[in-house]
Amino acid sequence: MNLQEYKEAVEKLNLYSHHYYVLDDPITTDEVYDKLYHEVVEYEQNNKDDVLKNSPTMRVGDVVRDGFTKASHLTRMWSLEDVFDAEGLQKWLTKTYKLDKNISFYCEPKFDGASLNLIYENGELVQGITRGDGEIGELITQNVKTIKTVPLIIEYDERIEIRGEVVIFKEEFEKINEARMKDGEAVFANPRNAAAGSLRQLDSSVTASRNLVFLPYGVGENLLEHKLLSDKMEFIYSLGFRKPPQSSTCKDFAEIEDIYEIMNRDRDSYSMMLDGMVVKVNEIASQIDMGYTVKNPRFSVAYKFPAVEKITTVKEIILQVGRTGAVTPVAIVEPTDIDGVVVERATLHNFDEIDRKDIRLNDKVIILRSGDVIPKIIKVLTHERDGSEVKYERPQSCPVCNSELLDEGVLLKCQNLTCEARVINSIIYFASKPCLNIDGLGNKIVEALFNSGLVKSVVDLFDLTLDKLLALEGFKEKKSQNLLNSLEDAKGSEYWRFLNSLGIEHVGEVASKTLSEKFGSNFLHVSKEEIIACDGIGEEMAESVLEFVRVNKETILKLQDILKPLEPIQKAEAKENPFKGKTAVLTGTMSESRGAIKEMLEELGAKVSGSVSKKTDFLIYGEDAGSKYDKAISLHVECLTEQEMREKIE
Numbered sequence: 001m002n003l004q005e006y007k008e009a010v011e012k013l014n015l016y017s018h019h020y021y022v023l024d025d026p027i028t029t030d031e032v033y034d035k036l037y038h039e040v041v042e043y044e045q046n047n048k049d050d051v052l053k054n055s056p057t058m059r060v061g062d063v064v065r066d067g068f069t070k071a072s073h074l075t076r077m078w079s080l081e082d083v084f085d086a087e088g089l090q091k092w093l094t095k096t097y098k099l100d101k102n103i104s105f106y107c108e109p110k111f112d113g114a115s116l117n118l119i120y121e122n123g124e125l126v127q128g129i130t131r132g133d134g135e136i137g138e139l140i141t142q143n144v145k146t147i148k149t150v151p152l153i154i155e156y157d158e159r160i161e162i163r164g165e166v167v168i169f170k171e172e173f174e175k176i177n178e179a180r181m182k183d184g185e186a187v188f189a190n191p192r193n194a195a196a197g198s199l200r201q202l203d204s205s206v207t208a209s210r211n212l213v214f215l216p217y218g219v220g221e222n223l224l225e226h227k228l229l230s231d232k233m234e235f236i237y238s239l240g241f242r243k244p245p246q247s248s249t250c251k252d253f254a255e256i257e258d259i260y261e262i263m264n265r266d267r268d269s270y271s272m273m274l275d276g277m278v279v280k281v282n283e284i285a286s287q288i289d290m291g292y293t294v295k296n297p298r299f300s301v302a303y304k305f306p307a308v309e310k311i312t313t314v315k316e317i318i319l320q321v322g323r324t325g326a327v328t329p330v331a332i333v334e335p336t337d338i339d340g341v342v343v344e345r346a347t348l349h350n351f352d353e354i355d356r357k358d359i360r361l362n363d364k365v366i367i368l369r370s371g372d373v374i375p376k377i378i379k380v381l382t383h384e385r386d387g388s389e390v391k392y393e394r395p396q397s398c399p400v401c402n403s404e405l406l407d408e409g410v411l412l413k414c415q416n417l418t419c420e421a422r423v424i425n426s427i428i429y430f431a432s433k434p435c436l437n438i439d440g441l442g443n444k445i446v447e448a449l450f451n452s453g454l455v456k457s458v459v460d461l462f463d464l465t466l467d468k469l470l471a472l473e474g475f476k477e478k479k480s481q482n483l484l485n486s487l488e489d490a491k492g493s494e495y496w497r498f499l500n501s502l503g504i505e506h507v508g509e510v511a512s513k514t515l516s517e518k519f520g521s522n523f524l525h526v527s528k529e530e531i532i533a534c535d536g537i538g539e540e541m542a543e544s545v546l547e548f549v550r551v552n553k554e555t556i557l558k559l560q561d562i563l564k565p566l567e568p569i570q571k572a573e574a575k576e577n578p579f580k581g582k583t584a585v586l587t588g589t590m591s592e593s594r595g596a597i598k599e600m601l602e603e604l605g606a607k608v609s610g611s612v613s614k615k616t617d618f619l620i621y622g623e624d625a626g627s628k629y630d631k632a633i634s635l636h637v638e639c640l641t642e643q644e645m646r647e648k649i650e
Contacts, residue, residue: 068200084304105255109277110302121159315333365377427450464484515545
């Protein structure tokens with residue numbers, strides 16, 4: 001085989017593979033494929049400098065790592081809002097139509113797998129990154145290259161992010177579990193866990209052996225000019241990606257419901273697990289206009305399939321103590337398989353829930369698994385009682401430290417600030433991704449540090465030294481030094497992260513950002529009225545902040561002194577210009593992205609809205625301006641072309 005024959009053989013093998021794995025349409029036999037494959041392997045062994053980047057031998061996987069590094073997505077990977085019934089869908093449509101009435105919808109299955117982001121540059125796969133927290137994931141490129149439905153080379157030269165779900169087909173899942181049982185290994189609970197676990201194997205040859213399948217569902221950063229999502233996705237499939245088993249465009253509630261009913265009816269016939277249907281606005285320009293909430297895109301929703309109900313038995317009720325001292329009851333139930341997931345726990349929410357439903361030990365109950373991580377008990381089968389049931393008594397003391405519990409009716413609270421559960425959970429939260437993101441402070445490490453007596457509070461973390469850590473069992477020099485480096489890196493974080501890490505009850509990421517931007521470190525001295533005046537913050541949250549500061553002010557000041565979090569930068573007030581203090585709406589195609597124009601206008605002090613109303617001062621439009629332009633004309637809103645807008649600025 002010479003170089004030209006080698007190149008032709010690689011091209012032929014990739015064609016065979018594409019037909020087999022992507023199109024489900026084999027065009028040759030295994031014997032022919034294997035013979036040609038081994039000829040390619042032999043040539044590459046003798047001509048290492050000639051090996052092509054898209055050779056099928058690149059998919060074998062032979063890299064073993066110590067761990068995965070972190071990598072940032074070019075654009076954020078968002079999670080979707082969930083709806084569970086026709087009423088929920090109608091509410092979402094009502095909100096969406098308020099933003100734009102002239103829209104259609106693109107529907108496709110919601111696959112139950114692991115999300116993955118692929119980045120291509122100059123037609124070559126350069127990075128494969130797990131979803132992570134949506135902004136930063138784990139770099140698993142070598143593992144991704146073993147997935148035969150992920151093209152290594154595409155015929156598109158611009159940089160592009162292609163998002164999708166990695167799944168394991170049901171048949172393959174059964175084979176994997178059978179093999180693991182024979183080897184005495186723990187079996188995977190469901191195909192989703194198997195897919196996620198396979199993606200994150202440190203030995204890429206294990207990933208290669210699992211027959212993972214990548215199904216694209218969208219794009220992140222891209223320069224594609226399609227006006228419809230359905231057209232954009234067809235282009236993505238044309239690059240060599242596997243199509244979903246079904247996708248449809250439709251125009252209204254009734255048509256969405258029809259597609260949903262068919263997909264739900266046929267869900268068991270699909271090769272992979274589904275947990276619902278994704279509905280997206282099909283018009284790209286409308287998607288851009290609608291934008292995002294803090295958590296979700298406004299133009300898309302996950303329409304979940306009906307929850308599955310099963311009957312099981314309550315064996316025990318255990319108690320969990322959170323970082324704020326709240327004690328939560330959890331039911332331990334007879335292990336029950338619900339749609340591929342073995343359920344052993346059910347949430348009870350609070351103690352009033354137990355009393356209201358009269359849940360007793362040994363009761364037969366109906367549990368429901370929907371979008372919830374932990375299923376819930378929806379009904380007690382009182383007619384099944386035989387006298388063996390035992391009434392549950394509310395606890396009087398903390399299950400961890402044995403101190404007396406404060407009974408607030410719905411809620412029981414451990415007031416002991418030195419309670420092990422409170423301290424450990426508060427440190428774990430302090431180090432978590434939405435807070436200070438301290439690598440190396442996982443649950444087991446925190447427990448070990450607490451049990452050793454080295455760390456009795458968050459502040460103690462910063463007194464750790466290499467000598468102290470090396471004296472503990474299981475702490476080697478590299479691991480210990482990495483932890484110390486992570487603690488050092490936590491210094492100088494954004495102020496909202498510091499505020500969020502304190503674990504103030506009712507205050508999460510969004511409220512932390514709001515308080516940080518408004519007050520910075522001065523939040524320690526503000527009044528209830530000043531806090532309530534902030535957008536999205538009510539009386540209960542304000543009381544929680546004030547109470548936390550009263551009790552923990554000394555600790556907060558100590559941590560501030562140690563961590564020196566960065567005070568938020570106050571934006572300079574825009575100079576006088578025609579757009580300062582005005583409300584503008586953008587529509588149509590312009591010379592640069594509307595996101596860039598929106599940013600420019602906001603820097604000039606304008607508010608950029610997604611919809612036209614009587615309060616709109618300017619409509620700025622490009623080519624193919626639609627209904628927003630018509631509405632602006634009818635409301636006598638001043639309409640400017642992009643060029644006129646720029647002249648006005650100058």
